[in-house]
Every structure is written in structure tokens, then in C-alpha cells.
Amino acid sequence: MFEFVKYDFMIRAIIAGIVIAIIGPMIGIFLVVRRYSLLADTLAHVSLAGVAIGLLTKINPIITATVVSVLSVLGIEKLKSGNKELGESLLALFLWGGLALAIIIISIADGFNASLYSYLFGSITSVTRQDLVMIIILGVVTLFVIGGFFKEFFLISFDEEQAKINGIKVKTLNLILLILTAVCVSFAIRIVGVILVGALMVIPVISAMKFNRNFVQTLWISIGLSLVSVLLGISASYYFDFASGGSIVLTAILIFLFSLGLNRFFIKS
């Protein structure tokens, strides 16, 4: 049954998948509770422009995607402070802008359709050794940052004003979290694809919230659900030749529906 471990590409895909499954909800939970889920999706679409630049210039597309994504998140933050009335429309603006730029570059290059497909929808065969090293480094950095600043991120997410009054460096910590989001989104594209990468950061968290547990338990549950989604999704991708992004996200949605049912019939408030 587990003969796929014989293949190097599968081992790379599974390790990368596990790392992404763990750090996705760790960052995602702070986006969800601040009602900022759309950010992950926006950065994913902006990353596509980065991927296109990478394919065009023959630089590793994950690296170019990360650069573009980080620059965008800094731009979003800069614009957000002076244009509060725009709200989520600002994110939509970057989403469309990223997509439009990607389409233009793709039409100029005219010829990397096959590889582009894997970036759009995720592909377990595409994780290179270099990608894997980068993803593992990101995983370690994320664990340290979220672990080290956990109580500060919690306070900022729950009540930013209170955090400011307490003298916590809200701006700096927000920026760290946003840059981490941007990098995580870009790296996860290999496995889940641009179109669905936001889903992996959001769906396990909203499923976990249906269990009505405290914040820390909600985080643990969401990591568990995310791991199940990624591992089942990658297996389905291997056996049935589905695009991995699709099978991972559909699994996550099935788990969400299951959590909804559980919440309705078994979990008391």
C-alpha cells in the first residue's frame, strides 16, 4: 500500500507537505481570527506573477514568487495605513493586479504552459531538492517566530489597542507575521498550487474552530486536520493522478463539513 515511499519525489512531496501542513494553520489562525483570510489568497495570486517572472528568467520560480509576494505584502501594509476606507478592496486590487501581471508575462513568454499548470494547481512530482531545503528552513523559522512571539501575536490579534497600550511593538510584530505569510504562501504553491494555497491556511482553522475549544487547542486541532488533509490529498494524487492541490483542498472541505456536523450534534457550547 505504501509503495510510493520508494520514489524519491514522493518522499520529498510528503516531507514538504507535512511541513506546509504544520505551518499553514499556525500562520492561518492569526489571519482567520483577524478576518484577514483573503490576504493568503491575494498573496498567492500575486505570487503567480513571481512564478511567471521566474519561468521567464529561468530563476527558481519559488524564489521569484517569494520576492514578489513579500514586496506586495509590504505595499499592502503601506497603502492600508493611509487608505483605511478601502478595507478588503485593497486586497482584491492586489489580487487582480498580480493575476493581470502574470497573464501579461505568460503571454509574452508563450511556451511554459505545462510547467505553469503545476504551479496553478499544485504537483507532487515537482518538489525539487532545493525546494525541500527551503521549505524545511521556512518551517524551522516559522516554528521559532510563532513559538517565540505566541503570546504577543495572541494579544495583538485579540485586541491590537491593548497591545499598543502595553507597549508591545505591534507594527514590527505585524510586519513579521505578514512577511512570514508571504513566504509561506509562495513556498506552499509547489504542493497546493496558486489557486488553492489560501485554502490550506484557512479551512483547517475554521474546521478546528467548530470544536469550540480554547485558542491553543484550536491551533493544535487545526494542525492535525491540516496534516490529515495534506497526507490524504497527496495519497489521492499519487493513486488517482489528481492534481494535488485539488485533492488536498477537497479533503479539507470534507473535514470541515464533518466538523460542522460534529458541532451541530455532539459539541455543546
Added chain:
Amino acid sequence: MKNLILVERLNFRYQKAVVLEDVSFSVDSGDYLGIIGPNGGGKTTLIKLILGLLKPDSGNIRLFTGAIDTNKRSFRIGYVPQMPSQKDFIFPATVHEIVKSGRTARVGLFKRFSRVDLEAVDQIMEQTGIIQYKDRLLAHLSGGERQRAYIARALAGNPDLLIMDEPVIGVDLAAKEQFYGFLSSLNQELGLTILFITHELGVVAKEVKNILCLNRRLIHHGSPENFIKEEYLEKLYGNKVSSMFHMH
């Protein structure tokens, strides 16, 4: 007695509207001060200026005998904001987690909550009467319970100064009396300096040591007795409210 807060010639505009004009006063350590005044009189703005959340157009605010410095004042101030509405409480956190977050700055970066911190958190939940809800999610609390959780959070860092913006909105009468009793014990027994905004004119006269009445400018700052004697209420609210106030 030292000045805990010193406000000098404070001016603040929001866009073009003057919100606060030439406001000066000081608050001594150990004071129990009720801030009253009509809507739009600048009460919340004054509090946000004191907390450092807004910057004055001109004038000075000194806290703990130094200019406001976000790094140094940190956990010395406990703040209870105006309650947001019910729909804003989807946040998946328990009372215990929320109250504990009030000690975040005291614990410091890269450190975990110690046993001393957790004991202090339990103690404050006990005192505020919410220990029995400690594992309940914020979304599953009533207005009054949630209010107490926020007050417990503000007190969890052992502040020297407690600032509250209309703390008893949405709390029933019995709970209100209990709450004011609790506040005056904090003030008298622990020497905690308390500032709060209220619309309940009857309460301020009974409970507080001093009244600060604000209507863009400082109308009155002093004891409740003098405030009543000088009949500021009539000027601010009209005869009807004024007579209600005298009945208390």
C-alpha cells in the same frame, strides 16, 4: 501625594473639528475619578490621548512623572475599552486565555507565563467573580460576564492606574452595585488609581472622590459636592437631568 497624570494645555482636533481645547488638569496617585460630560464632549478622546493611542496637536501629557513613552509605561496601565457588540466575539479564546493576555507585557518577550503569573491570573479571576467561567469561550458569556473578564484582564498585570470607558454599559443593576463596590475596594485597599467615563450621573456623586466634567473644554475638576453646588449640570444637560441628579 505625587501626580500620576499631568495634562498641560492639551489641544486635539479631529479633521477640522475641535475635540479638546486647552485642557489642563492633574490626577494624584490614589484618586478615584469619574469623567462625565455630554456626548461628543471629548471624553473618549481624552482617554485615548492619555493612553498614547492618539497624539495631541499641542500640549503635554505626563504619566508617572514622565512624558508618555510606550516602552516604559507598558503594564502600569490597565485599560477596559467600551464593549464592542456581541457579533465581534467569534474569537476562539477562553476567559482564562483573555485574562492571562493582560500579563503579556509583564512577562516579557520570549518568556512563558510562569507559575507566579498563572496564580496571579487565577487570583484576579477569583476577585472579579469569573473563576467559574474560566474555561468558557468568550462567545458563550453574557454581557456582564464578559465585562468582568475584560476588567480582570486589565487588572491581571497589577497596574498602578486603571482606565475604563463606560464600564457598566449592558450590566444589570445588581451587578452594577457589586461592581462599584469592587472598584472602591480596589481604590481604598490597594491604592489603585481609577479613572472612568460614565453617563450615570447618580453613581459618580455617590462613588467617586473627584469629578472631571468635559465638554470640549474642562468644565469642572474637583469633588462631586462642589460640582453639584456650582450647578454645572443645568448648563450641560438642562434642568430635568439636573433635578434627577440632586435626588440621588
